[in-house]
């Protein structure tokens with residue numbers, strides 16, 4: 001039987017703690033590696049799944065020199081709307097809310113709010129692992145929702161559209177990311193707040209690893225990920241290690257012929 005387990009990603013304090021991640025060097029490497037494979041073009045429509053504080057949304061906007069059409073930033077934590085509103089102001093588009101919108105949504109239920117073929121690109125930073133599902137009879141965690149997310153992404157992408165995402169390696173070493181973030185020492189902005197946020201992030205990190213071992217969350221080796229992506233319909237998988245070797249960044253494209261194949 002299915003029981004609802006606590007999900008720390010829904011808490012405002014967890015969401016806020018992760019807003020400071022961009023100060024860390026390994027995170028900057030991850031951000032750069034992800035954005036550099038995305039190549040947002042003029043007028044394109046993008047979806048950022050599990051947007052958190054909006055680092056990737058902001059990165060897409062800047063990489064396009066403000067010429068991307070629109071970005072939908074989606075996350076399960078309601079508090080992230082504050083970060084996305086601030087981001088719009090920072091980018092000088094506070095008066096154009098349609099350019100970057102926030103939608104609260106849980107990727108474990110797929111992407112039913114979005115139409116087929118409606119995005120040129122989907123980006124997701126360390127978020128897709130958290131699609132969760134349970135067997136209704138036994139209550140055991142399954143990978144059904146995780147696999148379904150990729151089928152949903154290919155559905156909402158236009159033919160030729162691309163997905164660029166990062167995902168943690170199995171048994172990620174969050175402490176190694178922490179040490180690489182603080183060393184060599186530098187002068188931090190608001191160090192007391194940063195320390196409190198690091199504490200919260202490590203707490204979430206420990207919980208994530210425990211839950212991943214139970215099969216609730218999904219940190220996979222690249223060969224297993226390749227299988228999931230190919231089953232969803234993405235034929236060729238480009239990948240590299242990033243984030244102090246604690247994550248993969250992956251780029252795939254929806255085949256141009258896919259829409260016709262489905263329609264036939």
Ligand SMILES: C[S@@+](CC[C@H](N)C(=O)[O-])C[C@H]1O[C@@H](n2cnc3c(N)ncnc32)[C@H](O)[C@@H]1O
Nearest residue numbers: 009050051052075076106107108125126127130
């Ligand atoms: C490690 S953070 C990364 C945030 C952001 N993508 C970045 O790169 O900075 C993971 C994000 O995934 C979001 N998330 C986790 N589970 C989710 C779910 N089931 N549905 C939607 N978002 C989810 C969290 O709220 C969090 O913002």
